Amino acid sequence: GELVEIGGSFRIPDVMRTAGVRLREVGCTNRTHLRDYEDAIDEETALLLKVHQSNYVIKGFTKEVSVEELVALGQARGLPVLVDLGSGCLFDVGDAFQVHEPLVQEVLRAGVDVVTFSGDKLLGGPQAGVIAGKKEWVRRAAKRPLARALRVDKLTLAALEATLQIYLEGPVAIRAEIPGLSMLLRDISALEVVGRALETELSVLPSGVTVSLVPSLAAVGGGALPSATLPSLQLAIDAPGFDIEAxxxxxxxxxxxxxxxxDRGRISFDLRTLLPGDEHHVCEAICQWFDLDSK
Structure with a gap:
């Protein structure tokens, strides 16, 4: 159940094949045991790979081999272990998402040789791929001729460094300065304050235009936490003869x-997706539309 396809139709098996690797599947879609890995190892095995299911969920009669078990097997057989985490979460969000997202540092502490993850998504930095782990393996990857062709530029490195500096400052800074996490971790009461303020500002709209706050559920998106939903609040606009598509x-x-x-004949704005100050742009746009529409 780990042969992942990510955005743009890129598939793990295709990526591995293009790199000249022969990928050997282990286990079944829903259940994989340690013995499946043990039985698949032979004299040509060079690496044990585990891919996190970051953009889909398999539920029901399921089992997977833990990172710790795989590391122990790799050490016993003299094989490096690589874990692809996908979204690359560095901040323990606790119970906010109702599901546990493995942290990069957790996986490294478990003893894996290499972990790969995205610089954007849950980490909240620039779009980039990060290779972290034991010096021996990271250095070997860096010495490959292809590494120079694929290396990120200085601006990307600067943005990634600035993002990681925020993580070093601690939880308060992370919640305040990483936009994606700030939106995801915002309390519903904060959304209500924004919503009520918008309702008041939009009270100037023409008679017949209905403005309401509607409870909703928001998805994390971005190829991360596929089963998590967050309570949110939408600002809904409706009016007789209102052409919402236009x-x-x-x-x-x-x-x-x-x-x-x-949705259902009305247009709405998810307040969880607004950065501080964005509500004024939304209010201005709504008022401008109805002013234009009334002329």
Missing amino acids: FDKWLRARQLPIVARL
């Missing part, structure tokens, strides 16, 4: 685009 297209075509949600 409004939606107009919002997206603005100099500062706004992406809304169309």
Whole structure:
């Protein structure tokens, strides 16, 4: 159950094949045992690979081999262990997502030789791929001729370093300065404050336009935490004869685009996705549309 396809239709088996690797599958889709790895090892085995299911979930009658078990097997057989974490979470969010997302540091402490993860997604930095782990293996990867062709530029490195510096400052800074995590970890009461303020500002809309706050569930998205849902709040706009599709297209075509949600004949804005100050842009756009529409 770990032959993952990520965005852009890139598949783990295809990536490995292109790199000249012969990938040998172990176990079944829903259940994999340690003995499956043991039985698959032969004299040509060079690496034990585990891929985190970061963008999908397998439920029901399931079993997987833990990182710790795989590390012990690798050490016993003299084989390095690589874990691809996908989203690369560095901050323990506790019970906020109702599911546990393995942390990069947890996996490294378990003794894996190499862990790979994204610089964006849950980490919240620039789009990049990160290879971390034991010096021996990271240095060997860095010496490959292809590494120079694929290396990130100085601006990406600067952005990644600035992001990681925030993590060193601690939980308060992380919650405040990593935009994605700030949105995901925002308390529902904070969304209610923003929503009530928007309701008040939009009270100037023409008669017949209905503005309401609607409880909803938000998905994490971005190839991370596929089973997690977060309580959220939507600002919904409705009016007789209101062409929500035209409004939606107009919002997206603005100099500062706004992406809304169309659902059951109304258009809404998920307040969890707003950065501080974004609510003013949403309010301005809504008022501008109805002003234009009334002329």
